[in-house]
Amino acid sequence: MFRLWVVYLQFAELFVSSMVHLLYGFYIFSTAVAGDLSQALNDYFYKPNMNVEVKEEMSQGNSNVDDLPPIVLVHGIFGFGKGRLGSLSYFAGAEKKDERVLVPDLGSLTSIYDRARELFYYLKGGQVDYGEEHSKACGHSQFGRIYETGHYPEWDENHPIHFVGHSAGAQVVRVLQQMLADKAFKGYEHTSENWVLSITSLSGAFNGTTRTYFDGMQPEDGRSLKPISLLQLCRIGVIIYDWLDIPLLKNYYNFGFDHYNMSWRKMGIWGLVDCLLGNAGPFASGDWILPDLTIQGSIKLNYHLQTFPNTYYFSYATKRTRKIMGITVPSSILGIHPLLFIRVLQMSLWRHPSDVSPPYKGYRDEDWQDNDGALNTISMTHPRLPIEHPSRFVEEDSDCQPLEPGIWYYKLVEGDHILFIVNRKRAGVEFDVIYDSIFERCRKHVFRKQPQMVPNEAHH
Known part of the structure; x- marks a missing residue:
C-alpha cells in the first residue's frame, strides 16, 4: 500500500512539473508572437521618420564603437x-x-x-x-x-x-x-x-x-534517463518537434539539433521510430x-x-x-x-x-x-x-x-x-x-x- 502511495505521489509530481513547464513555455512563446504582431501593426499604421534615424546613427559615428572589444x-x-x-x-x-x-x-x-x-x-x-x-x-x-x-x-x-x-x-x-x-x-x-x-x-x-x-x-x-520522468517527456517532445520540421515554428524556436537531420524529409517514419526508441539521435549518443x-x-x-x-x-x-x-x-x-x-x-x-x-x-x-x-x-x-x-x-x-x-x-x-x-x-x-x-x-x-x-x- 505504501509503495503504491509513493508511486501515486511521483506521478502527481511529474504531472504538475510537466504542466508548469509546458504552460511557462507556451507563455514565453505567445508573448514573443504577441510582441511581434504588435510591432508589425505599429509599423504598418505608424511609419517612423527614417531620415531622423539615419542622422542619429551618422552623428554617433561607428569608429569608436568598432574599437571596443565586444x-x-x-x-x-x-x-x-x-x-x-x-x-x-x-x-x-x-x-x-x-x-x-x-x-x-x-x-x-x-x-x-x-x-x-x-x-x-x-x-x-x-x-x-x-x-x-x-x-x-x-x-x-x-x-x-x-x-x-x-x-x-x-x-x-x-x-x-x-x-x-x-x-x-x-x-x-x-x-x-x-x-x-x-x-x-x-x-x-x-x-x-x-x-x-x-x-x-x-x-x-x-x-x-x-x-x-x-x-x-x-x-x-x-x-542514462529514468524510464518515467520529466526529461523523458522532454526527449519525446523535442524529437517530434524536430521531426515535424515546421519552418515557421523552427524560425521562432530551435532546439539546435539540425546537424542530427531528424526532419521527416531526411529520416522518414522509421527514423522517427528509431529516435523514439532510443536507438538514434542526440539522446541515444548522450550528445545533449x-x-x-x-x-x-x-x-x-x-x-x-x-x-x-x-x-x-x-x-x-x-x-x-x-x-x-x-x-x-x-x-x-x-x-x-x-x-x-x-x-x-x-x-x-x-x-x-x-x-x-x-x-x-x-x-x-x-x-x-x-x-x-x-x-x-x-x-x-x-x-x-x-x-x-x-x-x-x-x-x-x-x-x-x-x-x-x-x-x-x-x-x-x-x-x-x-x-x-x-x-x-x-x-x-x-x-x-x-x-x-x-x-x-x-x-x-x-x-x-x-x-x-x-x-x-x-x-x-
Whole structure:
C-alpha cells in the first residue's frame, strides 16, 4: 500500500512539473508572437521618420564603437539568442546597456561541446565544423550552420573578447577557451587562451546540479534517463518537434539539433521510430546538454578545463534557500518563480541515494542543499571539481581592486535561477546593479597587461 502511495505521489509530481513547464513555455512563446504582431501593426499604421534615424546613427559615428572589444552574452539551457522568439530578449534587454554587445543564438539543448564550436564560428565566420572524430562518435553531420560573415572576424589575441554566460552558457565559454588554447579549430593554428579577456558567470553551471536527478537523469551514471520522468517527456517532445520540421515554428524556436537531420524529409517514419526508441539521435549518443549538467558529467568536462593566468574571471552565484534550526528550506514563497519553487524545495531536501556510489570523494549532501531552483549554490561560485581553482569571495566590488587575472572572484546573490533573464521588472533594481557593474568592469577595469619592454628593446 505504501509503495503504491509513493508511486501515486511521483506521478502527481511529474504531472504538475510537466504542466508548469509546458504552460511557462507556451507563455514565453505567445508573448514573443504577441510582441511581434504588435510591432508589425505599429509599423504598418505608424511609419517612423527614417531620415531622423539615419542622422542619429551618422552623428554617433561607428569608429569608436568598432574599437571596443565586444561583450558576448551566452544563453543557458532552453535559451535563445538575438533573432529567435521575435523581439523577446533572453537577457531581458541587458544587451542595450552597452554599444558593443553580441547575443549569439546557440543550440538550446545541444551539448556544451557542440555549443562551444558554434560560438567560435558565430564570431569568426564560416561553416560550423563539429570535428570529424566527435561527429562520427555521436552520429551527426560534421558541418552545420554557415555564417557568411562572422560577428567579430578580427577576433584574435590582439582583439580579445569579454564573455558573459548565464547558467550552462558559462561552461560553454570555458570549453571554448580551452579549445582555443588547444588549437582545436581546423584552419586556425594560431588560436590561444588569450583570445578571451574576461569571463563573467551569472548562475554558472560549473560543477553540475542535483536537479538533473530529480528531472530524470540516473544518479548511478549521470548519463542514462529514468524510464518515467520529466526529461523523458522532454526527449519525446523535442524529437517530434524536430521531426515535424515546421519552418515557421523552427524560425521562432530551435532546439539546435539540425546537424542530427531528424526532419521527416531526411529520416522518414522509421527514423522517427528509431529516435523514439532510443536507438538514434542526440539522446541515444548522450550528445545533449543534460549529461553535461550532472555532477559526473561536469567532473568529466572539468578534467580538461583550466583557469588561465591572463584572463579575468567573475562569478555571481544565486541562492533562494536559508537554514532554519539547521534545516535548509526555501527562503521565500512569493520571491521564487512558480517554475522553480518545487525544485527549490526538492533540492534543499536532497539526499544522494544510499545504494549508489557518491559522485566524488568527500561528497556530502549538506554541501549541495543551498540552491536557486536549477543549480546548487556550491556549483556556481567557481570550478571546484575534480580540482578546486583559485577563488576569492567578494562582498563589495571595491574589496578586490586592483583586479588580478587567473582568479575566480565570486559574489552571492539572493535570487532564483531566472532572476536576471527574460523579465527585467521581476528582478527590479538588482537587475541594473548587477549588469551595470559587469559592463562597467569590462569597459573600465579589465585590460590585458602589456609586457614590459626591456631597455635594449626600447632603443630598437
